[in-house]
Amino acid sequence: MAELVGNVLVGQSxxxxxxxxxxxxxxxxxxxxxxxxxxxxGGLNGVLGILQEELIDLASESQQQIRALRHTPGAALGxxxxxxxxxxxxxxxxxxxxxxxxRYFFYIGVPKTIDNDLSxxxxxxxxxxxIKYLATSVREAACDNEAMGQGDLVSIIEAMxxxxxxxxxxxxxxxxxxxxxxxxxxxxxPEIPFNQEKILEDIRRVLKREKYCLIVxxxxxxxxxxxxxxxxxxxxxxxHAKLGGAGDALGEIVEANIPGVKVRVxxxxxxxxxxxxxxAKTDSDEAFxxxxxxxxxAIAGETDKMITLVRGDTEHYTCETGLAPLTxxxxxxxKLPREWINxxxxxxxxxxxxxxxxxxxxxxxxxxxxGVPVYARLDKAQVDKVLPxxxx
Amino acid sequence: MAELVGNVLVGQSxxxxxxxxxxxxxxxxxxxxxxxxxxxxGGLNGVLGILQEELIDLASESQQQIRALRHTPGAALGxxxxxxxxxxxxxxxxxxxxxxxxRYFFYIGVPKTIDNDLSxxxxxxxxxxxIKYLATSVREAACDNEAMGQGDLVSIIEAMxxxxxxxxxxxxxxxxxxxxxxxxxxxxxPEIPFNQEKILEDIRRVLKREKYCLIVxxxxxxxxxxxxxxxxxxxxxxxHAKLGGAGDALGEIVEANIPGVKVRVxxxxxxxxxxxxxxAKTDSDEAFxxxxxxxxxAIAGETDKMITLVRGDTEHYTCETGLAPLTxxxxxxxKLPREWINxxxxxxxxxxxxxxxxxxxxxxxxxxxxGVPVYARLDKAQVDKVLPxxxx
Numbered sequence: 001m002a003e004l005v006g007n008v009l010v011g012q013s014x015x016x017x018x019x020x021x022x023x024x025x026x027x028x029x030x031x032x033x034x035x036x037x038x039x040x041x042g043g044l045n046g047v048l049g050i051l052q053e054e055l056i057d058l059a060s061e062s063q064q065q066i067r068a069l070r071h072t073p074g075a076a077l078g079x080x081x082x083x084x085x086x087x088x089x090x091x092x093x094x095x096x097x098x099x100x101x102x103r104y105f106f107y108i109g110v111p112k113t114i115d116n117d118l119s120x121x122x123x124x125x126x127x128x129x130x131i132k133y134l135a136t137s138v139r140e141a142a143c144d145n146e147a148m149g150q151g152d153l154v155s156i157i158e159a160m161x162x163x164x165x166x167x168x169x170x171x172x173x174x175x176x177x178x179x180x181x182x183x184x185x186x187x188x189x190p191e192i193p194f195n196q197e198k199i200l201e202d203i204r205r206v207l208k209r210e211k212y213c214l215i216v217x218x219x220x221x222x223x224x225x226x227x228x229x230x231x232x233x234x235x236x237x238x239x240h241a242k243l244g245g246a247g248d249a250l251g252e253i254v255e256a257n258i259p260g261v262k263v264r265v266x267x268x269x270x271x272x273x274x275x276x277x278x279x280a281k282t283d284s285d286e287a288f289x290x291x292x293x294x295x296x297x298a299i300a301g302e303t304d305k306m307i308t309l310v311r312g313d314t315e316h317y318t319c320e321t322g323l324a325p326l327t328x329x330x331x332x333x334x335k336l337p338r339e340w341i342n343x344x345x346x347x348x349x350x351x352x353x354x355x356x357x358x359x360x361x362x363x364x365x366x367x368x369x370x371g372v373p374v375y376a377r378l379d380k381a382q383v384d385k386v387l388p389x390x391x392x
Numbered sequence: 393m394a395e396l397v398g399n400v401l402v403g404q405s406x407x408x409x410x411x412x413x414x415x416x417x418x419x420x421x422x423x424x425x426x427x428x429x430x431x432x433x434g435g436l437n438g439v440l441g442i443l444q445e446e447l448i449d450l451a452s453e454s455q456q457q458i459r460a461l462r463h464t465p466g467a468a469l470g471x472x473x474x475x476x477x478x479x480x481x482x483x484x485x486x487x488x489x490x491x492x493x494x495r496y497f498f499y500i501g502v503p504k505t506i507d508n509d510l511s512x513x514x515x516x517x518x519x520x521x522x523i524k525y526l527a528t529s530v531r532e533a534a535c536d537n538e539a540m541g542q543g544d545l546v547s548i549i550e551a552m553x554x555x556x557x558x559x560x561x562x563x564x565x566x567x568x569x570x571x572x573x574x575x576x577x578x579x580x581x582p583e584i585p586f587n588q589e590k591i592l593e594d595i596r597r598v599l600k601r602e603k604y605c606l607i608v609x610x611x612x613x614x615x616x617x618x619x620x621x622x623x624x625x626x627x628x629x630x631x632h633a634k635l636g637g638a639g640d641a642l643g644e645i646v647e648a649n650i651p652g653v654k655v656r657v658x659x660x661x662x663x664x665x666x667x668x669x670x671x672a673k674t675d676s677d678e679a680f681x682x683x684x685x686x687x688x689x690a691i692a693g694e695t696d697k698m699i700t701l702v703r704g705d706t707e708h709y710t711c712e713t714g715l716a717p718l719t720x721x722x723x724x725x726x727k728l729p730r731e732w733i734n735x736x737x738x739x740x741x742x743x744x745x746x747x748x749x750x751x752x753x754x755x756x757x758x759x760x761x762x763g764v765p766v767y768a769r770l771d772k773a774q775v776d777k778v779l780p781x782x783x784x
Contacts, residue, residue: 016536045542074535078603080542135764140666143466143767144408150437150472157663174764211470266661271549274532278669280763360763371672371752372527372566375535 026291131170418683523562
């Protein structure tokens with residue numbers, strides 16, 4: 001099949017990660033290699049901006065800024081949670097594509113999610129960095145807790161994770177090999193309904209053995225009836241419940257039931273997914289590769305596919321990119337395998353560790369200026385609009 | 393005066409910082425240089441352990457572990473918030489000193505505090521690292537917020553700081569020079585009583601100009617009557633109110649008063665003071681120097697003094713150690729100067745920036761193993777007890 005000659009459009013969608021911009025950098029870097037690609041445009045704020053014909057010229061950005069995207073958190077093009085619904089929306093998108101000769105469209109909502117819950121792909125870009133940050137924070141909090149505790153300190157760190165425990169589970173990487181008593185002492189996953197009496201017993205047992213009990217709790221922890229431990233009545237645009245507060249809720253339960261105990265709750269919130277200063281090099285590199293692979297696949301005529309990460313079948317970790325039909329991905333969810341959780345329900349076994357450990361390897365050396373990391377700032381030169389305005 | 397010949401005892405007290413262990417490393421390193429020092433002991437859990445004659449042999453720790461202390465957060469010897477009260481307590485301490493021929497005693501509660509509120513010293517070891525972490529987090533959260541906001545996002549980061557705004561103020565270092573509109577857009581300090589209507593107006597103004605409004609709020613924020621914005625009835629051993637929740641309280645106020653706005657609150661809590669992976673090299677080096685200087689001063693016969701940090705009177709930042717009488721330090725508090733806060737009450741001026749910027753310079757390259765930082769783990773070889781047990 002002959003290569004399509006024309007322009008590229010890239011957009012970003014959904015929640016940012018530490019490495020979603022690395023995929024944009026991969027797309028731009030690869031696109032420059034292909035003569036069939038003329039202009040490289042970015043759509044501002046995902047489909048929201050594309051509907052409004054808000055395009056920027058990515059090819060006119062400096063090499064320096066595109067390179068800086070490889071270590072910049074957030075979503076440099078802006079993102080949205082807008083859901084295309086109306087028939088007119090779809091037609092408008094095609095009109096924008098036609099008006100700007102867009103032959104290749106990459107929408108980076110897929111594959112990237114700190115939640116790591118996409119099917120088919122071995123793991124998702126963004127996941128490795130968030131659990132590296134969390135495992136590092138657990139190790140550091142443990143140094144602090146160890147100094148402060150006298151068998152009376154319960155330290156709670158709330159991890160992101162609405163419906164799956166992938167992120168909270170990743171905190172297990174803070175343990176040294178063959179040191180099962182290392183913190184985190186207790187991991188509370190949405191997959192395991194909260195059993196108050198059992199968990200209080202677990203905490204008391206840890207406090208008998210250690211100076212402190214460090215707990216990592218997923219924000220989406222639910223009770224036996226499926227109710228969130230701490231839910232807010234509000235819901236977001238997709239009808240998902242807005243969460244937050246599982247750590248505080250657990251803290252209150254502990255204080256009310258274990259006399260004399262001190263409770264400390266940390267809720268890093270979105271600092272977790274933005275902590276590029278603690279990103280995993282493996283993760284960032286794979287996100288970049290995914291962007292490059294997407295361009296090559298599109299030019300080869302592939303469409304309606306997602307780039308997947310495929311783990312090599314070798315002892316030493318290797319990872320290549322693959323392709324899977326979007327229809328296969330769209331509504332599937334990859335659950336944290338039950339058999340990767342120990343029988344105690346609050347710790348992860350070697351199968352999980354073998355899976356997750358390679359994903360957090362390597363550190364990134366950031367550029368610093370006057371003591372703080374320097375992140376990319378795009379010029380965002382606007383592409384001239386040629387269509388009439390569009391009513392959302 | 394002839395040098396005293398005998399043993400050193402070092403203990404740690406109060407809340408840990410990222411660099412309090414660097415001071416222990418400085419003491420051990422310097423003590424090894426002086427033949428008048430025979431044994432180097434550590435007291436476990438501050439005066440609590442010393443009262444109970446719980447001493448460990450620091451000289452028998454490996455060089456590797458002592459070196460690792462320079463980048464290890466927490467307080468490796470353990471700490472306490474125990475207040476010596478009874479006459480017997482003081483006598484017991486002296487008995488322990490006599491029994492183990494302790495001629496030099498260093499208690500690292502002073503100088504170190506992330507709160508930066510000690511008088512006489514220019515700044516306190518630990519402060520530079522906590523504000524470097526906070527400024528980095530603000531810059532990263534800003535990347536995330538910028539992507540997600542549509543003029544409707546209020547992002548709140550709660551900073552430590554019970555009674556002074558030194559830490560929250562440090563978030564101002566996230567701004568680039570000559571970019572007053574950079575985040576953090578609003579800093580709420582305990583020094584400025586919370587004025588709800590004025591702050592809501594400030595937030596509305598920022599949201600008209602920017603896609604999001606990033607606020608850093610000190611945990612100790614108070615209203616015009618001096619009441620904490622969010623106080624917990626409980627108090628700690630010193631009678632201080634236990635805080636936490638100023639961010640959530642502010643978030644609720646914003647949601648209730650600005651329709652359609654989304655609020656996100658991050659409360660990194662003690663992760664701030666434990667984030668050695670984001671420590672400032674300047675801070676860590678100064679903490680080490682303070683430890684060394686303490687040993688030299690003690691051998692020279694100085695007593696009842698604190699090591700201070702003295703800023704050079706030059707254009708380029710320099711810092712030397714000095715000495716000040718403990719009596720002068722003990723009950724003084726260094727307030728954040730009112731004239732370093734801009735007239736808008738929610739941002740810091742160049743005088744603050746000139747003060748704080750040198751303190752966060754430099755990064756530390758940590759050793760990593762399987763993707764997470766490796767911190768010191770002391771052997772803690774116990775020194776034989778020779779005294780009868782002591783009732784606390």
